Amino acid sequence: GDSVTQMEGPVTLSEEAFLTINCTYTATGYPSLFWYVQYPGEGLQLLLKATKADDKGSNKGFEATYRKETTSFHLEKGSVQVSDSAVYFCALAGGTSYGKLTFGQGTILTVHP
């Protein structure tokens, strides 16, 4: 079945540091890929998405490129802020049921001033 594997956390960075959170997936066909963010005390919010190979999703300075050859969708940001502290989930939606998401285990990011 479909699965998503994220790098284990927690990740702790200083403000303005470079961020990479690795995500790889296993799926049949050509899934759509997502990054969701969960800020403390809030629900999940879509951060960015990519629906086909080589697509780059971007939002709020975050980027991720859909790499079919390496089955990866790594999240990057060039300069993190304290306000980026949150839990980040990589997810995929495959097959014909677009709404059924398979999530990675989540990565806790803490950014210090």
Next chain:
Amino acid sequence: GAVVSQHPSWVICKSGTSVKIECRSLDFQATTMFWYRQFPKQSLMLMATSNEGSKATYEQGVEKDKFLINHASLTLSTLTVTSAHPEDSSFYICSARRQTNTGELFFGEGSRLTVL
């Protein structure tokens, strides 16, 4: 933007009682809603797909008699945890897909259930 609201945000109940959690799409109609369960420091696990006007579709291993789902209108789905036990304590999250948009899912804030 679209908003999905869950209620209650947290609930504590005694073992053996039933608890109902509501999921509402506030500014759009949702033909499909999804219920997830999130264990501490773990990922979200899909429990069931709730379709307006029809029976929910449960994922393998989820007890349909334990977790009753009703999607009576295009803006409301409910999850009832029947005869709750301490092992049912968890964070339950719903999401909704806009009726005319097959893309983005919108998530509720989650409901934390603690069964004593």
